[in-house]
Amino acid sequence: MTVPGAVVEVDRLVREFTVREPVPGRRLRRRARRVRAVDEMTFTVGPGEAVGYIGANGAGKSTTIKMLAGILVPTSGSVRTCGLEPIGERRTLSRRIGVVFGxxxxxxxxxxxxxxxxxLGAIHRLEPDALASRRAELVEELELADFWSTPVRQLSLGQRRRAEVAAALLHRPELVVLDEPTIGLDVLSKQRLREFLVHERRTRGTTLLLTTHDMGDVERLCERVLVVDHGRLAYDGTLSGLGATVAAERILVVDLAEPVADLQVPGTRHLGSEGEGVRQRLAFDPATTTAAAVLTAVQTRAEVRDLSVAEPDVEDVVRRLWARNRAVGAGGRPGSA
Known part of the structure; x- marks a missing residue:
């Protein structure tokens, strides 16, 4: 398979590992077993796309990324990244992609x-002026100045994540692969990073492949979603299409000025109350209503002091998707929209 202009081309990609496990009743004996981490995966990513690559832990996401980057050799099938064969042209590829591994x-x-x-500037052979300009941009946009002279081992998790993202973007790569980029970040830092990634795509046409358990990252950064489970592609389409497919609910948590009876708001399910009704949790389907609409309805019934919106859990999304596929007789095979 060759797709002109594609940044990522994956065709029937397979990666197997050999694991050794105990033999029941024989404590000192081990037997070998082949495990298929990536199973007949096929998809393409075009220039400038922002794609969320999501799934539960152990679904095969990291294994796929390592094959895209030339770190692992496929068992079978083919993969091309930025038009290059990752294993044979890994050195050239490293100058055209940026990767952050968890x-x-x-x-x-x-x-x-x-x-x-x-x-890193020397490794990527950046000219001194280009390096200085790009470094200054990243330091400002990702707020690195306060710990610029600090050893990496002394940085907090959130500081390291921002520094890792900046390092991956230093050489202005065509493709950026980010594994859990906002983990450990506070709300403001998370928003700043998301805004910067949007700016990078808009001004440079950077292609983004994002693996995350934070559905907020996917919603704000990605136009397309690939869902993988047990090494197979379960869904390829828009986030709204995924929500409609699995009926994934969001949860509005409201803190009220005073205790009230359980709120009954049209278009929501009341999940529970705390503090005699001061805090209440309402589930709603984002395909049929919005958090703003639900909040407006709540404010007609009580004074709201604080609120938060919980995104659908990735594991729950995957579970619902495969349950739906089985229910319609797909036998666990991939669905799309």
Whole structure:
């Protein structure tokens, strides 16, 4: 399969691992078993797209990304990234993609952040003026100045995440792959990072592939969603289409000025109350109403002091999707919209 201009091309991609597990009743014996982490995966990502690649832990997301980056060799099938064969052209590919792995850092643990960026600039062969300009932009936009001279090992989780994203974007890659980019960030830092990624796509045409358990990230950053479960592609379409497919609900949590009886708001389900009715939880379907509409209805019944909206849980979305597929006789095979 060759798709002209595609940034990512995956065709019937398979990756298997051999695991050794205990033999029942034989404590010192182990037997080998082949596990298929990625199972006949096929999809493409076009230039400038923002794609959410979501699924439960162990679904095969990280394995797929490692094959896209040339870290793992596919068992069968084919993959091309930025028009290149990842394994055979890995060095060239590394200058055209930026990757942030959840458990793997590209920063030097004992060096100040500033020195890590100087080394990365040399690795990517950036001209001094280009490096200085890009570094200044990233420091300002991702608010790195306060810990720019601090060793990486002394940074908080949120500070490291912002620094990792900045490092992945330093050389202005065509494709950016981010694994849980907003984990550990406070609300304001999370919003700032999302705004910066939107700006990068709008001004540079950067292609974004995002793996996350935060559906808020997907909703605000991605136009398309790929759902993977047990190594198979379960859904490829829009986020709104996914919500309609699985009837994923959002939850509005309201803190009221004084206790009231359980709120009965049209278009919602009352999930529970705390503090004799001071805090109440209402579930609603985003395909049929909005958080703003629900809040307006609540305010006609009681004074609201604070609120929050909980996004659907990724594991719940995947579970509902596969339950639906089985119910319509798909036998657990992928669905799309």
């Amino acid at each position: 458990q793997r850092s590209q920063l030097w643990w004992d060096l100040p952040l500033s020195e890590s960026f100087a080394i």
